């Protein structure tokens with residue numbers, strides 16, 4: 001039987017961070033009777049995928065798309081089904097609304113996709129007829145590659161696509177959505193992550209729970225309550241104490257200390273190493289540097305009133321995709337547009353208001369060095385520029401710019417500094433360090449990394465990562 | 479406790495962890511994986527539920543013993559019996 005801890009401040013497992021990875025691993029461990037404590041710096045759960053209210057409206061921080069929709073053609077293979085089963089949250093309870101259709105737009109060239117993979121294949125064939133055989137060969141190579149195993153080799157996707165495809169534009173157009181949905185590397189993505197995201201976006205598909213991220217966060221927190229898992233909010237961990245082999249306790253900013261048999265940290269690899277306070281030990285995680293800015297407009301009516309019926313648009317101005325920290329505050333050359341109101345069936349009921357979200361690469365260092373006054377000024381300036389620029393990629397968007405402006409009654413923008421605030425990631429790195437540790441192990445036998453720096457990113461990835469660490473590092477060894 | 483009881487216990491656990499699977503026609507002598515959509519994560523859950531509900535420990539090296547209902551019954555029966563007399 002598990003030796004369940006009884007001393008009041010000693011736990012079986014302490015989890016740092018109440019993001020999706022932390023909450024998911026806590027549910028797994030609590031489910032089988034372990035005494036678990038979650039320590040979270042913020043006052044809300046969800047981490048990068050949280051929610052807030054502004055101007056009387058609810059906003060999701062990070063939900064553009066729930067990937068891995070178990071579409072008809074992808075059947076039971078979707079990891080989303082696996083994680084629902086593991087957490088015992090019925091998939092139906094999420095009330096998933098499917099995307100209408102989405103697009104990758106490079107200059108004059110468009111590739112459209114929806115939740116039917118065959119449609120995407122036909123689009124690739126239509127736009128790149130000469131690539132048909134090579135693309136099929138690439139797809140077979142991707143199926144054969146052990147992308148989902150913990151020791152998958154992190155080779156360069158750019159190199160592979162360069163070898164396999166004849167037309168570099170197709171390679172660039174495949175890199176764009178996959179990098180945006182989960183690459184911590186500059187201007188590239190490692191091949192296993194590319195395959196996982198390709199499957200997640202194209203083979204499975206995009207959806208959105210009708211209630212947004214709360215549809216996932218609420219059942220998770222309800223379950224934790226039921227299972228008696230303790231959760232302390234507003235409780236930043238200041239340091240993790242070790243004796244060189246094992247971790248013994250964590251200490252909060254306010255000085256409180258907690259001991260435990262196992263520790264799971266979801267705040268990032270490098271950030272966890274910093275908490276270990278071992279100044280002479282070389283860091284094993286590199287510093288990530290890819291961050292973003294996102295501007296949101298709330299407008300009257302429905303996107304269809306403007307003729308905009310797509311859900312997500314990945315856009316790039318030229319035929320060369322550049323994915324890195326820009327040299328200026330914001331890189332307008334590429335980005336992602338999301339119209340969350342275009343999930344779900346077209347209903348005739350009149351929509352009172354809708355949202356437009358536009359995301360671009362941004363430079364953390366430049367944003368963080370601004371004085372408070374300058375920061376607010378730049379934020380205001382870029383908010384407008386970003387929204388105007390985004391309209392270029394929507395059908396007849398530019399000509400509707402005045403109308404759109406008049407109908408917009410609330411805007412909000414978050415910068416790389418906001419991401420740092422929500423995740424504590426160094427550099428506001430959206431997807432953490434380019435160094436990943438898939439099995440979550442560290443040099444300390446009872447300390448594990450989960451979530452972003454395992455290399456499993458996005459909502460589904462973070463949750464699966466948290467589950468995998470709970471299962472393979474703790475439950476299997478009880 | 480007999481083998482049939484144990485098969486039912488395992489089936490009940492599967493019904494709990496995989497409510498979307500149809501268990502009505504499951505055959506005892508055929509591997510569960512061949513009849514149902516179960517993966518290694520699901521087998522871990524069967525093991526964890528046996529521990530939680532019945533106090534039975536299955537070491538990781540022996541997870542394979544649970545591959546069919548028959549093999550589970552054969553493997554678990556002595557464990558249930560020794561638990562009952564302990």
Ligand SMILES: Cc1cc2nc3c(=O)[nH]c(=O)nc-3n(C[C@H](O)[C@H](O)[C@H](O)COP(=O)(O)OP(=O)(O)OC[C@H]3O[C@@H](n4cnc5c(N)ncnc54)[C@H](O)[C@@H]3O)c2cc1C
Pocket residue numbers: 016017018019020021022039040041042045046047048049061062063064065066067235236237238266267294419421422423424430450451452453457458459460462
């Ligand atoms: C704008 C935006 C849009 C996104 N859109 C999507 C999308 O559409 N689909 C998708 O799948 N993914 C999306 N993502 C990515 C997704 O949000 C993340 O990959 C995922 O939420 C990461 O989860 P995590 O649990 O690994 O980490 P986090 O969410 O970063 O959780 C870590 C937690 O640890 C806490 N913490 C940090 N340091 C400490 C400390 N010292 N003590 C205590 N607690 C601490 C943090 O406060 C945080 O709550 C988006 C992200 C952004 C920013």
